[in-house]
Amino acid sequence: MSLAKRTAAEFIGTFWLVFGGCGSAVLAAALVAEVVLTFMFLIIILGSTDARAPAGFAPIAIGLGLTLIHLIGIPVTNTSVNPARSTGPALFVGGWAWAQLWAFWVAPIAGAILAGLVYQVFAAGPGKGVPVKGNP
8 A cells, every 4th residue: 555545544544533533432442341351351250260170270360361351451441340440540530530430330240241141151060051962
């Protein structure tokens, strides 16, 4: 692609983000990121604390999972994953932080509910959830 086309594409993209409603795109990305990251964190917690998981390794899996989730999420939303972690700062900052707080409650709760439902269906023991071959 020529330099002129790349420059034009960059200009149009920047113009759209600045004047076309960047805030709604950022909020949507924050909601999706928080739902997905909370979902993954809860899947890690549920899987590592399951009775079928090796004993004593849950803290390692949970800690490394939370580290990875923060490394992924901090550039996007400063990573909430826990509504209390967003509520405390919002109480002190007020204004814009208080106005956005609902998203950092709704998204983690939705991700947690989704993780619980998915874990129940796909990780259930034999005879529950997904049928195992040879098991009625």
